[in-house]
Amino acid sequence: MKDENFNAALAAATCALLGSAVATPVRAREEKSPWSLDSTLLYYGESDDRVRDISGAVAATRDFGDERKLSATLTADTLTGASASGAIALGRPQTFTSPSGRAVYTTNPGDLPLDDTFLDTRFALNASWTQPLARLYTFSAGLGFSTEYDYLHLGANLSLARDFNKRNTTVSAGVAYSQDDIDPVGGRPLPLSQMLDVGNGASKRAGSESKDVLDLLLGFTQVLNRTTVLRVNYSYSDSSGYLNDPYKILSVVDPLTGDTLTRVPIGEGPNGVYLFESRPDSRAKQSLYAEMKHAFGKPVLHLAYRYMTDDWGIDSNTGEVRLRWPLGAASYIEPQLRYYTQSAADFYRASLVDGAALPRYASADFRLGDFDATTVGVKFGHGTASGNEWSIRAEYYQQDLSDLSAVIVQFGYRFGL
Amino acid sequence: VNASCAATLTRDLDHWVGRFMAMASPCDVLMDDAPADVAQQVLDAVAAEAWRIERKFSCYRTDSVVHRINQAAGCGIEVDEETANLLDFAATLTRLSDGAFDITSGVLRKAWTFDGGDYVPSQEQIESLLASVGWHKVGWQRPVLRLQAGMQIDFGGIGKEYAVDAAAACAEKIAPALSCLINFGGDVAVRSARRDGKPWRVGIESCGRIGTAERVVQLARGALATSGDSRRFVFRGGHRYSHILDARTGWPVRNAPHSITVAADTCTQAGTLTTLAMLQGSHAEGMLRASGVRYWLQ
Numbered sequence: 001m002k003d004e005n006f007n008a009a010l011a012a013a014t015c016a017l018l019g020s021a022v023a024t025p026v027r028a029r030e031e032k033s034p035w036s037l038d039s040t041l042l043y044y045g046e047s048d049d050r051v052r053d054i055s056g057a058v059a060a061t062r063d064f065g066d067e068r069k070l071s072a073t074l075t076a077d078t079l080t081g082a083s084a085s086g087a088i089a090l091g092r093p094q095t096f097t098s099p100s101g102r103a104v105y106t107t108n109p110g111d112l113p114l115d116d117t118f119l120d121t122r123f124a125l126n127a128s129w130t131q132p133l134a135r136l137y138t139f140s141a142g143l144g145f146s147t148e149y150d151y152l153h154l155g156a157n158l159s160l161a162r163d164f165n166k167r168n169t170t171v172s173a174g175v176a177y178s179q180d181d182i183d184p185v186g187g188r189p190l191p192l193s194q195m196l197d198v199g200n201g202a203s204k205r206a207g208s209e210s211k212d213v214l215d216l217l218l219g220f221t222q223v224l225n226r227t228t229v230l231r232v233n234y235s236y237s238d239s240s241g242y243l244n245d246p247y248k249i250l251s252v253v254d255p256l257t258g259d260t261l262t263r264v265p266i267g268e269g270p271n272g273v274y275l276f277e278s279r280p281d282s283r284a285k286q287s288l289y290a291e292m293k294h295a296f297g298k299p300v301l302h303l304a305y306r307y308m309t310d311d312w313g314i315d316s317n318t319g320e321v322r323l324r325w326p327l328g329a330a331s332y333i334e335p336q337l338r339y340y341t342q343s344a345a346d347f348y349r350a351s352l353v354d355g356a357a358l359p360r361y362a363s364a365d366f367r368l369g370d371f372d373a374t375t376v377g378v379k380f381g382h383g384t385a386s387g388n389e390w391s392i393r394a395e396y397y398q399q400d401l402s403d404l405s406a407v408i409v410q411f412g413y414r415f416g417l
Numbered sequence: 418v419n420a421s422c423a424a425t426l427t428r429d430l431d432h433w434v435g436r437f438m439a440m441a442s443p444c445d446v447l448m449d450d451a452p453a454d455v456a457q458q459v460l461d462a463v464a465a466e467a468w469r470i471e472r473k474f475s476c477y478r479t480d481s482v483v484h485r486i487n488q489a490a491g492c493g494i495e496v497d498e499e500t501a502n503l504l505d506f507a508a509t510l511t512r513l514s515d516g517a518f519d520i521t522s523g524v525l526r527k528a529w530t531f532d533g534g535d536y537v538p539s540q541e542q543i544e545s546l547l548a549s550v551g552w553h554k555v556g557w558q559r560p561v562l563r564l565q566a567g568m569q570i571d572f573g574g575i576g577k578e579y580a581v582d583a584a585a586a587c588a589e590k591i592a593p594a595l596s597c598l599i600n601f602g603g604d605v606a607v608r609s610a611r612r613d614g615k616p617w618r619v620g621i622e623s624c625g626r627i628g629t630a631e632r633v634v635q636l637a638r639g640a641l642a643t644s645g646d647s648r649r650f651v652f653r654g655g656h657r658y659s660h661i662l663d664a665r666t667g668w669p670v671r672n673a674p675h676s677i678t679v680a681a682d683t684c685t686q687a688g689t690l691t692t693l694a695m696l697q698g699s700h701a702e703g704m705l706r707a708s709g710v711r712y713w714l715q
Contacts, residue, residue: 013509014686026639028680166707
């Protein structure tokens, strides 16, 4: 229909025909169960008994009609296992003081040192409200809260979207702010201070630290044709405050042998020289995300790419491809492949060298290192006659830097009430 | 009045249900709680209006205005005000659809039979009929209409929706505060909200399974119209041709949605939008999205 004033022309013609100057505006909406629930149970298990996470989430949406919606998501997470502390593997046993400062743990020769005191339960609650503001405008606002034994997160976000071009184009802008309080077990270590013996708290300070994060988001969605949708998002994120991981350390090595310097504890304590990491107190990230969905008849291809760069020197690229293939009228299978590659932060180093000047910032956390990761997975979904859907997804993750692999299994069930 | 033309009034839980047949469709009038005599009066007025419009505009009745117009093709004929209003409205739709909608396209049905089979007429057959199609060939100087010899008009795609709005206006005149739902074969209008504030619930038939509701729409006020080809189509060469003909080509629209339901302020507007969207074929949804109305596709 080329006529821009199509609606006005039709309304005027109808008025002339029916002779009613004032038409009462229609009030109609589809009857749906007002509540829809999406529940998931996720298992994430790393190889060699490292981190294991079991997470359950329920997302509930209440539809109030006229495109007004309230959503709330409750998540409970249980993390167990051990994670790499940052210290390098050695040909001799290594003893470390645990984060609490009250005990020691020992790593066998040849093994990557893992901090096995890692155990956490997290609860998170997010709620958001969405409604149209005026014709073509949609507004949403949300609040988020999560808590762990050493962590408290509070966040808020606002966004506004506007449709253009016969609703084929949507432009959105959003802002989010969060504040996190971190109260590390055993106190907050001074950056680049040495790991000391059990009972010696000289390198730690009591009390909590905080971190603020401001995110700005710009989004653009374009319906290219009946079968293709393109979405592009740009985001800017600025974090400031305490950005260290209080449980990560670096080994100090002999420049000639490359082995960690030995240390003789008084009583119980580390048998090598380990320093707590030090990160800058601010981080600015920018990312660009593009996603295209294309339907080839019934099958739907999903392609996504993300580029991220930050002022710590990390650049990352993520590519993802998924293909949803219908099986019969009610089911589908969706294979997926994701590849991730990142460059290291400027201050990332596997260890510190004895005798060299101490850098201002240093971390051996492999998440800040140079690595590639591949995820392969498949999802199967089935819609029931009553309009509900269940799904199962299995993924395998392989990362090259710390020789990490993980299995992810997720069950999902979506239903109305 | 014969038995098939009788309207029956029955009582449901919290409302009255009036039923009759008109325009080859089952018609319902649902009325909020009211005295029996008021309900009967409203039902009688609604049925009378439906039968009046059917008598006046049916192309199958020899006593109708449409029949008289078609018989007079080749000469000028003066029409009454209501007919003139409908002709003006039809002319607007032809303009808005760039000629795809045309009340003179009915003669094409001599070639097309939509029975779910695969019969397709020859291009020569269609072209010979197209000679008698086209509103631009019609002389229309209100109140005088002049069809060329061999041309015909019909108000299919407008008439039933117009009748729903006209009947709803009749009901409102008799009992302005009474909430009535007028349903003529799936085209529905409600003029005023129910007393308890609850909406009327309108089931939209599923395409695949006739007789079962695909979805339920809550209608507090306004109108719904549905256009579909679940029972009337031609399937040929891998394409499903709906029963909706494009007056410019003489061919049915290809790959349109099986069914379109639109909610609008009046049934005439809703019905027009479903018809014009159907004429867009595979672009139907784009047009509905652009127009900003609430719609449901199957």
